[in-house]
Amino acid sequence: MVKEKKDFSITPYEVGGQVDYSKLIKEFGVSKLDSRTLERIKKQTGELHVFLRRGIFFAHRDLNWLLDEYDAGNKFFLYTGRAPSKGSRVHLGHLIPWIMCQWLQEKFDVDMWFQFPDEEKFLYKPDITLEDTEQATYEDMLDVIALGFRPEKTKFLIDTKHAGIMYKEACKVAKKITFSMVKSSFGFNESNNVGSIFYTAMQAVPAFLPSVIKKKNIPCLIPLGIDQDPHFRISRDVMPKLGYYKPAIMHNVFLPPLTGIGGKMAASSGSETAIYTTDTPEEVKKKINKYAFSGGQATIEEHRKKGGNPDIDVSFQYLKMFFEPDDNKLQKIHDDYKSGKLLTGELKAILIEKINKFLSEHQKKREQAKKMIDKFVLKN
Amino acid sequence: MVKEKKDFSITPYEVGGQVDYSKLIKEFGVSKLDSRTLERIKKQTGELHVFLRRGIFFAHRDLNWLLDEYDAGNKFFLYTGRAPSKGSRVHLGHLIPWIMCQWLQEKFDVDMWFQFPDEEKFLYKPDITLEDTEQATYEDMLDVIALGFRPEKTKFLIDTKHAGIMYKEACKVAKKITFSMVKSSFGFNESNNVGSIFYTAMQAVPAFLPSVIKKKNIPCLIPLGIDQDPHFRISRDVMPKLGYYKPAIMHNVFLPPLTGIGGKMAASSGSETAIYTTDTPEEVKKKINKYAFSGGQATIEEHRKKGGNPDIDVSFQYLKMFFEPDDNKLQKIHDDYKSGKLLTGELKAILIEKINKFLSEHQKKREQAKKMIDKFVLKN
Numbered sequence: 001m002v003k004e005k006k007d008f009s010i011t012p013y014e015v016g017g018q019v020d021y022s023k024l025i026k027e028f029g030v031s032k033l034d035s036r037t038l039e040r041i042k043k044q045t046g047e048l049h050v051f052l053r054r055g056i057f058f059a060h061r062d063l064n065w066l067l068d069e070y071d072a073g074n075k076f077f078l079y080t081g082r083a084p085s086k087g088s089r090v091h092l093g094h095l096i097p098w099i100m101c102q103w104l105q106e107k108f109d110v111d112m113w114f115q116f117p118d119e120e121k122f123l124y125k126p127d128i129t130l131e132d133t134e135q136a137t138y139e140d141m142l143d144v145i146a147l148g149f150r151p152e153k154t155k156f157l158i159d160t161k162h163a164g165i166m167y168k169e170a171c172k173v174a175k176k177i178t179f180s181m182v183k184s185s186f187g188f189n190e191s192n193n194v195g196s197i198f199y200t201a202m203q204a205v206p207a208f209l210p211s212v213i214k215k216k217n218i219p220c221l222i223p224l225g226i227d228q229d230p231h232f233r234i235s236r237d238v239m240p241k242l243g244y245y246k247p248a249i250m251h252n253v254f255l256p257p258l259t260g261i262g263g264k265m266a267a268s269s270g271s272e273t274a275i276y277t278t279d280t281p282e283e284v285k286k287k288i289n290k291y292a293f294s295g296g297q298a299t300i301e302e303h304r305k306k307g308g309n310p311d312i313d314v315s316f317q318y319l320k321m322f323f324e325p326d327d328n329k330l331q332k333i334h335d336d337y338k339s340g341k342l343l344t345g346e347l348k349a350i351l352i353e354k355i356n357k358f359l360s361e362h363q364k365k366r367e368q369a370k371k372m373i374d375k376f377v378l379k380n
Numbered sequence: 381m382v383k384e385k386k387d388f389s390i391t392p393y394e395v396g397g398q399v400d401y402s403k404l405i406k407e408f409g410v411s412k413l414d415s416r417t418l419e420r421i422k423k424q425t426g427e428l429h430v431f432l433r434r435g436i437f438f439a440h441r442d443l444n445w446l447l448d449e450y451d452a453g454n455k456f457f458l459y460t461g462r463a464p465s466k467g468s469r470v471h472l473g474h475l476i477p478w479i480m481c482q483w484l485q486e487k488f489d490v491d492m493w494f495q496f497p498d499e500e501k502f503l504y505k506p507d508i509t510l511e512d513t514e515q516a517t518y519e520d521m522l523d524v525i526a527l528g529f530r531p532e533k534t535k536f537l538i539d540t541k542h543a544g545i546m547y548k549e550a551c552k553v554a555k556k557i558t559f560s561m562v563k564s565s566f567g568f569n570e571s572n573n574v575g576s577i578f579y580t581a582m583q584a585v586p587a588f589l590p591s592v593i594k595k596k597n598i599p600c601l602i603p604l605g606i607d608q609d610p611h612f613r614i615s616r617d618v619m620p621k622l623g624y625y626k627p628a629i630m631h632n633v634f635l636p637p638l639t640g641i642g643g644k645m646a647a648s649s650g651s652e653t654a655i656y657t658t659d660t661p662e663e664v665k666k667k668i669n670k671y672a673f674s675g676g677q678a679t680i681e682e683h684r685k686k687g688g689n690p691d692i693d694v695s696f697q698y699l700k701m702f703f704e705p706d707d708n709k710l711q712k713i714h715d716d717y718k719s720g721k722l723l724t725g726e727l728k729a730i731l732i733e734k735i736n737k738f739l740s741e742h743q744k745k746r747e748q749a750k751k752m753i754d755k756f757v758l759k760n
Binding site for chain 1 (some may be wrong): 542
C-alpha cells in the first residue's frame with residue numbers, strides 16, 4: 001500500500017485526503033506528461049484534447065516509446081476498464097479515461113479493448129453477488145458505448161464470460177507473481193481471499209490478449225486513474241517475461257467530489273458527492289447548488305469586495321477539467337469569479353447548464369446503446 | 381502441510397516414506413471404510429470390487445450419508461481428476477481411483493465428471509509450459525476413455541478450455557478461502573505464485589458444477605488417492621456456504637513403486653519405479669525382473685529353506701492390490717511364496733503375464749479411444 005506520510009493515501013481501493021500530484025509522480029515512479037510529449041501527440045492528432053491541454057492527464061509511463069513505435073508504423077491498441085458493481089453507478093469521474101480513450105481511438109485510428117472485470121468487486125466486497133453484477137455490467141456497457149467508440153474497432157471483455165480465453169493467459173501471468181509481490185503492492189494480508197489475490201493476473205490479460213490473438217507483439221496504451229497504477233506496476237514487470245511489450249500508461253488526476261477538492265469522486269461515498277450519468281437535470285441542479293463546494297465568500301457583499309477563489313471552487317474546477325473547453329471563456333469565468341464580479345450562484349448556473357447539456361446528449365446515446373451491445377462484446 | 385512425525389509425509393505434492401494408513405486416518409480425520417459400509421455398497425452392487433474387498437480403498441468421508449441419499453432416490457455423481465503434465469505418463473497407480481469410478485458408474489448407473497486441470501502442474505513446476513500440457517491432456521484422456529466409461533454419462537472438464545463456465549464458479553469458492561487457509565492446508569508461503577494459491581478453487585468446481593447446471597443439489601462422490609484429500613478438506617468447508625452438499629470422498633492407498641513398498645508410484649521419480657500404461661511387454665518384463673523389490677531370499681537354496689516375505693514383496697503386493705482378483709489363487713501364491721515353494725522369478729513371471737494381459741487390452745482400447753474424445757469433452 002502506497003502511503004504518503006499521512007497527508008493522503010492512494011491505492012486501487014482507496015483515495016483519501018488532498019492529493020499532491022507532484023509527490024505522487026515521485027512516489028509512483030512515473031513520468032510527468034510534459035510539453036515535449038504533448039507536442040509529439042499534437043503532431044499526430046492536429047490538436048490536443050482539453051484533458052491533455054489542462055493537465056487532467058498529468059503523468060505517464062513509456063508514452064514516448066509508444067509514440068516511437070507509432071512513428072515506426074507499429075500501431076498500438078488502447079485498453080482500459082471498469083469494474084461493475086451493484087449500487088455503483090457510473091459518474092463523471094469514471095468518464096475521464098474513457099473519453100480520453102475514445103478521442104485517442106478516433107485520432108490514432110486504433111483498436112480499443114475495454115475490460116469489465118465483473119468478479120473484482122464481488123471478490124473484494126462481502127455483500128455483492130455475481131448475479132447482482134450482471135445488471136451493473138449491462139448498465140456500465142451502455143455508458144461506454146454512449147461515448148462514441150467505434151464498434152468495429154472496440155472489444156468488450158467480461159471476465160466471467162470470457163474466462164474461456166482469459167484464464168489460460170492469466171495463469172501465465174499468475175505464475176510470475178508471488179503472494180509477497182501482491183502483498184506489498186496492494187497492502188494485502190493473509191486474510192485476503194484467494195480470488196482477490198489471483199485477480200491482478202486477470203486484470204493484466206487485456207494488455208497482451210490482442211497480441212496473443214493476432215500472434216504478434218502489439219504495443220498497448222492504458223489511460224487510467226492514477227490509483228489503478230499499482231495493478232499495472234506488477235504486470236509491467238511480468239509482461240516482458242512472457243515476450244510482450246510493457247504497456248504504456250497515461251494517468252489522470254481525480255475529478256474531485258462535489259463536496260471539496262480533496263480525494264476523488266466515488267460512487268461509494270453517497271449520492272450527494274457525485275454526478276451520475278443517469279442523473280436528471282433537476283438532480284444535477286439540486287446537487288450542484290446544494291453540495292458543490294464554493295470558493296466564494298459568505299455574503300454577496302463580501303464576495304463583491306474580496307472575490308472568490310477558483311482554485312478551491314469545485315464548480316470552477318469541473319468547468320476547467322471537463323465542461324468548458326474554450327480557454328478564453330474559462331479565463332473570463334476565472335477572472336470574473338476572482339474579482340467578485342461573478343457570484344457563486346452564477347458560476348454554478350453556468351456549470352449546471354453545461355453538465356445538463358452533456359448529460360442530455362449522453363443519455364440519448366445511452367438509450368441507443370441498448371441495441372448495440374452485441375456489436376461490442378467479444379465473440380466467445 | 382500434514383507432517384506425521386518424520387516417519388512419513390503426505391501432501392498433494394509429496395508422498396514419502398513408509399505410509400502408516402491407520403495413523404493417516406486419525407491424522408486426516410477421515411473414517412475407516414468398514415465392513416458395515418462395504419455391506420451397504422454390496423447391497424446395491426451385488427458384489428464388491430477387488431479394490432473394496434482388499435482395502436485398497438480404505439477410508440472415506442460421508443459415504444454413509446451418500447448411500448442414505450441414494451437409498452432415498454437421490455442419485456449422486458462421481459468426480460475425480462488427473463493433472464496432465466509433460467513427461468508424466470499415466471501409470472498403474474493412477475488407474476486405481478479411475479477404475480473404481482468406472483465400476484461405480486456401471487453399478488450405480490451414475491454420471492461421471494472427470495477434471496483435467498491442465499494449469500495445475502504448469503503453476504507448480506517452473507519448467508512446464510501450457511502448450512506442452514496440451515499433448516499430455518490428450519494422452520491422459522485416452523487412458524481414461526480406455527477404462528470403459530460410458531460416453532453418454534461422462535463429461536471431461538479441461539480447466540483452461542472450460543474456464544468460461546468454471547472461473548465464475550471458482551470465484552464463488554475463492555471468496556470463501558483465505559490465503560492463511562491455503563497456507564496451512566498446503567504448506568504454502570509468500571513465495572507461492574498467485575495462480576497456485578487460486579488453483580484449489582478451480583479444483584473444487586466440478587464437485588458442484590453439475591448442481592449448478594441442473595439447478596438442483598446433487599450429491600457428489602470423489603474417489604481419490606489419500607494425498608489429494610487436503611484439496612477437498614477446504615472445499616468441503618466451503619460448499620455448504622454456497623448452498624451445496626459437502627462431497628463424499630473415498631480414499632485409496634498408494635500403489636507402491638517397483639522399488640519398494642514405501643511411498644507411492646510416481647511418474648516423476650524415474651521410469652524404473654513405475655509401470656506405464658503405454659509400456660511394451662518387453663519393458664514390463666524388464667522392469668519387473670530388474671526393479672520389483674523382492675521379499676525373497678538371496679539364493680534359491682535359502683529361499684527354499686526360509687521362504688519369502690509376501691508382505692514386502694512388490695510383485696505379490698501388485699497381484700493383491702490389482703492383478704489377481706481371485707482370492708483362492710492369491711492365497712495359494714501367498715502360501716507358496718511364504719513356504720519357499722514359489723521362487724521370486726516365478727512370482728514375477730505370474731505378475732508379468734497378468735500386467736501384460738491387462739496392458740494389451742488397455743492399449744487396444746486406448747487406440748480406439750482416439751476417435752471418441754469428442755464424445756467425452758464437455759461442449760462449451
